[in-house]
C-alpha cells in the first residue's frame with residue numbers, strides 16, 4: 001500500500017524546470033556552435049553562453065535554494081526558546097505548504113499553538129494552497145496544535161499583542177513594495193507581545209554562496225543590511241544573525 005507523504009515540494013518547480021530546460025537548450029547551442037566553427041558557430045556559441053548564464057545557472061541555483069530550505073533544520077533551532085514559554089503562541093507568516101510551520105508545531109510544548117497565514121495567490125507559480133498545508137499538518141500529526149488560514153503580512157488577521165513568536169521564512173522578498181514591507185513589519189510589531197521574538201529568514205544578495213549558485217538571479221534578493229535596517233526601523237532589536245549558505249536568519253526582539 002502506498003503511504004501518503006506530506007508534500008512540501010519545490011514551490012517554484014515549473015519555473016526551475018523551465019529555466020533548466022532553456023539553459024540546456026543553450027548548452028546544446030553552445031556545443032553545436034563549437035562543432036560548426038565559422039561565423040554561425042560563433043553566434044550559436046554566444047547565444048548558448050548567454051542562455052546558460054541567464055537560465056541554467058539560476059535554474060540550478062533555485063533548485064539548490066529549495067534543497068537548502070528543505071533539508072535544513074536551522075530555522076527552528078532558535079525555537080528552543082519555545083520550551084521556556086508557557087503555552088506559547090506562534091504565528092508563521094507566509095506559511096506556504098507548512099515546510100517551516102509544521103516543524104515549529106512539532107517543537108511546541110504542551111499547550112502551545114501555531115497559527116499560519118498565507119495569501120495563497122492562485123496565480124502564483126508556487127502552487128501552495130490551504131488544502132495542501134492542512135493535509136500536511138494532518139499527515140504530520142500536528143492538526144490539533146496548528147491552524148492555517150488566508151491572511152496577509154500587511155494586514156494580519158489577529159489582535160494586538162497576541163503572539164510570543166512570529167516567524168517569516170523566505171517570505172518578505174515576495175512582498176514587493178517597500179511600503180508594504182514596512183506595513184508588514186508594523187503589523188508584526190503590533191501582533192507580537194512586548195519582548196516578543198521575531199525570526200526572519202531571507203536570502204542575502206551579496207553572500208558569495210548565493211552569487212555562486214544563483215548567478216544573476218541574486219539581484220532579485222536584497223542585501224543583509226536592507227533587512228537589518230527594515231527590522232530595526234520598526235522597533236526591534238536584532239539579537240542574532242546567522243548566515244546559512246547565503247540564507248540569513250535574523251532573530252529580533254520587540255522593544
Ligand SMILES: C[S@@+](CC[C@H](N)C(=O)[O-])C[C@H]1O[C@@H](n2cnc3c(N)ncnc32)[C@H](O)[C@@H]1O
Nearest residue numbers: 094095096099118119120128152153169171174
Ligand atoms: C518562498 S515561499 C515560503 C513558504 C514557507 N514560508 C516556507 O518556508 O516554505 C513564500 C510564501 O510567502 C507567501 N506570501 C507572499 N506574500 C505574502 C504576504 N503579503 N502575506 C502572506 N504571505 C505571503 C507566498 O504565498 C508563499 O507561500
